[in-house]
Amino acid sequence: MHLLAYLPLLFPALAAVAARPLAEHLEPRLATWLLTASTVALAAFSTAALGVLAVAGLVRLPLVAWVGHWSATTVRAGxxxxxxxxxxxCLLLATAVYAALxxxxxxxRALVAAGFEAACLPGIDELVVLEDPAPEAYALPGLPGRVVVSTGMxxxxxEADREAMLAHERGHLAAHHYAFVAATHLAAAANPLLRPAATAVAYTVERWADEHAAAVCGDRRQVARAVGKAALASRHTPDRGRLSAAALGLLGMRRDPVRRAGPVPRRVAALLKPRPPRYPLxxxxxxxxxxxxxxxxAFAAAHDLHVVLKLAGAG
Structure with missing residues (x-):
């Protein structure tokens, strides 16, 4: 059990190393699903392994052994x-649970606030134009979600850039990208080794929205130009921190606990290349x-602990 319980704590380091190459070379939708599923699973297994180690220590205590009707001598021997x-x-498990919760x-709270903000925006259409000289464009999840664009943007x-920008934001809403980002950030809170994977997912959802816009517009170079122009327009505009933490924008997430999405130049460069293969084996x-x-x-470690406790109970 000893070695088996520690291995799930080390596997997230492999995800941290592989996250960026996967985000760069895989088709964005596939990369998002693959990284999200792997990150959440690795966080769950590492937390379970910590739980096994913590329980293995607690059953050594005489009071716990008495409550569980286990033989303390048999537990220590096995x-x-x-x-x-x-x-x-125990300390790491408590920290991981607290950070995740x-x-x-x-x-x-951010998602609820975004829903209220989306509902309170003027008009009933999906697109909302705000009178603001600061160039901003973002998708706000809600029921329904809204695409918010400033007059400055x-x-x-x-006209062609606007079409690409709106298609990008609608891609965020249609694919529920905020859920992917939130899931990976939750996993990274439970296991900090997974932070690079969470950062990679914040990048791949932007690439996914870029590719959606390219499919809608039929021109990858046009989307690349729109992303570049929006970045140049926003370069000298201070981030005033008034956007909801749930908002996903053309230039990446704002006020993000695992930092922003990937750099804009990487997205532009990816759009200027052929689309990556969809299912690399x-x-x-x-x-x-x-x-x-x-x-x-993790399962084998838990099973071994179960066997030890079963023997201790029989003894």
């Missing part, structure tokens, strides 16, 4: 986890192997 390791695991509460773009197989191995190790 459990290789030291008291120091178990104490550290705290971020979950903040995300729920409209003035900075020509090697990355898919590698991710499945890492996640599967992590889950198998």
């Amino acid at each position: 459990d290789p986890v030291s008291t120091a390791e178990a104490a550290l695991s 705290r971020l979950l509460w903040r995300r729920v 409209l003035d900075a773009l020509d 090697l990355p898919l197989g590698a991710c499945a192997a890492v996640v599967g191995a992590s889950g198998l190790c």
Whole structure:
């Protein structure tokens, strides 16, 4: 059990190393789904492994052994986890649960606030134009979601650029990109080793929206020009921090706990290249192997602890 319980704590480091290459070379929709699913699964398995180590330490305590009707001698003989390791695991588990619950509460509040903000915006159409010289464009999730554009952004773009920008924002709403970003940030809160993966997902959802806009407009170069022009227009505009934390914009997320989405030049460069292959087998197989191995190790560690407790109860 000893080694098996520690392996799920190390697998997220592989995700941290592989996150950016996967985000750069995979088709954006596939990259988003793959990174999100892998990140959430690895966070769950690493948290479960910490739980196994923590329980292995707690059952050593005479009071816990008495309550569970376990033989403390049998537990100590069959459990290789030291008291120091178990104490550290308890501390890390409590920290991970607290961080995840705290971020979950903040995300729920942000989503509710975004819903109210979307409902209170003027008009009933999906598109809302605000009188504001600052160039801004973002998608606000809600029931329904809204695409918010400032007059400053409209003035900075020509008609073709506006079409690309609006298609980008509608792509965010249609694919519920905020849910992917929120899920990976929650996983990163539970296991900080997964922060690079969460940052990569914040980038891939922007690339996904870029590709959606390119499909709508039929011109990848036009979308690249729109992204570049919007970035130049916003370069000298201070980030006033008034956007909802749930908003996804043409230039990336604002006020993000795992920083902004990937740099705009990388997105422009990707749009100027051919679209990446949709289903490359090697990355898919590698991710499945890492996640599967992590889950198998966590399950095996929990099973070994169960066997020890069963023997201790019989004894």
